C-alpha cells in the first residue's frame with residue numbers, strides 16, 4: 342500500500358505511540374481491502390460507546406500521546422448529572438463515564454454526545470470523504486448528502502480522526518456506490534413510523550445489497566433518520582438510494598450507474614405489519630415510554646409536547662436528544678409542558694447505557710425498533726408503535 346512521507350512518519354512512530362497505533366490499524370484495514378493508498382478525511386464521527394473496550398482503546402491512544410488531526414464529534418454516553426437526579430448510578434458506571442470523557446477530551450474530540458451529528462454540527466457536503474461510525478449516521482451522510490464514508494467502527498473512525506486519513510476502498514469509490522437491488526415500495530408510507538418498519542424489514546429481502554427504493558415521496562428528515570438507522574440495525578446497509586430524491590439517484594440510470602438491477606423486490610403493507618408483529622411485544626399494560634433512538638429532533642419533541650399538553654402521563658416518559666435540542670426545548674416551553682405531564686427530556690444519553698437499570702425487567706413503549714433491539718440484552722421489553730399512538734398509550738398506561 343502506498344503511503345506518503347507523512348503517513349510513513351506516523352507509522353514509524355515519529356508522532357508517538359498513539360498515532361503510530363492508529364496508523365498501523367488503518368494500514369491493516371487498507372491491506373485487508375486491497376486499498377492502494379490513504380486519502381485525507383475532512384470530518385469524522387466516533388460512536389463512543391462508553392463500554393470497557395471503547396475506554397481501553399481511547400485511553401491507549403491518548404496515553405500514547407495521540408491528538409486528533411480531524412476532531413470528531415462523538416456518540417451519546419449518559420449524562421451523569423441528569424441521571425443522578427432520576428436514579429442511583431453505580432459507582433463503577435460513574436467511573437467509566439468520567440474516564441471515557443477524560444480520554445476523549447485528551448484526544449481532542451468535540452464532546453457533542455449526540456447520535457444525529459449529521460443534522461446540526463457535523464454536516465458534510467456532496468462527495469466529501471469522511472469517516473463516520475454510528476449506525477444511524479453512516480447511512481444518512483452517505484445516502485442523503487452523497488458524502489463518502491465506509492461503514493466504520495468506533496475504533497477505525499477514531500484512528501482516522503487521529504491520523505486525518507482513511508484507506509481508499511469501498512464506498513469511497515464511485516463504482517462501489519451503484520444501487521444493486523430495486524425495491525418497489527407498495528406500502529402506504531403514511532408517516533415517519535412507516536420508515537422505521539421499512540428500514541428494519543428491507544434487509545430481510547435485500548440482504549447486504551445497496552437498495553434503490555422506488556415509490557417513496559418526499560420523506561421528512563425524521564423519516565430518513567429512521568430509515569437509515571433501521572436499515573443498519575435490521576441489516577448491514579450503510580448506503581441506500583431513493584429514486585428521484587437522493588443525490589446519486591435522480592434517474593434510474595444514475596442510481597444503478599447504467600447497469601441493470603441484480604434483483605427487484607416488492608415491499609407491501611402486509612410485510613411491514615408482519616415485521617412489526619414479529620419484533621414488538623404484545624399489547625397490554627406498559628411501565629414507561631422511551632424515545633430518541635436516534636436522538637429526537639425539535640419537531641419530534643414538539644409533537645410529544647402537543648400530545649401531553651395539560652394532561653398527566655400514567656407512566657414515566659423519557660425523550661433522549663442532543664444538548665442543543667434540549668436547550669431549544671427549554672427555550673420554547675416544551676420542557677415545561679412535558680415535565681408538567683410527568684415526562685423528562687435527557688441530553689447526551691443513549692438507551693444502550695447502564696443508566697436505565699431502573700427499567701430493566703420492565704415493559705416499555707417506543708417508536709423505534711432499534712431501541713427495542715439493543716435493549717433486549719438488558720432485559721427490557723418494548724411495544725413498538727407509531728409516535729402518536731405510543732404517547733396516547735403512555736397517557737393511559739396501556740396499549
Ligand code: F3S
Nearest residue numbers: 456634635636691692
Ligand atoms: Fe442513538 Fe444509542 Fe439509538 S446512539 S441511535 S440512542 S442506540
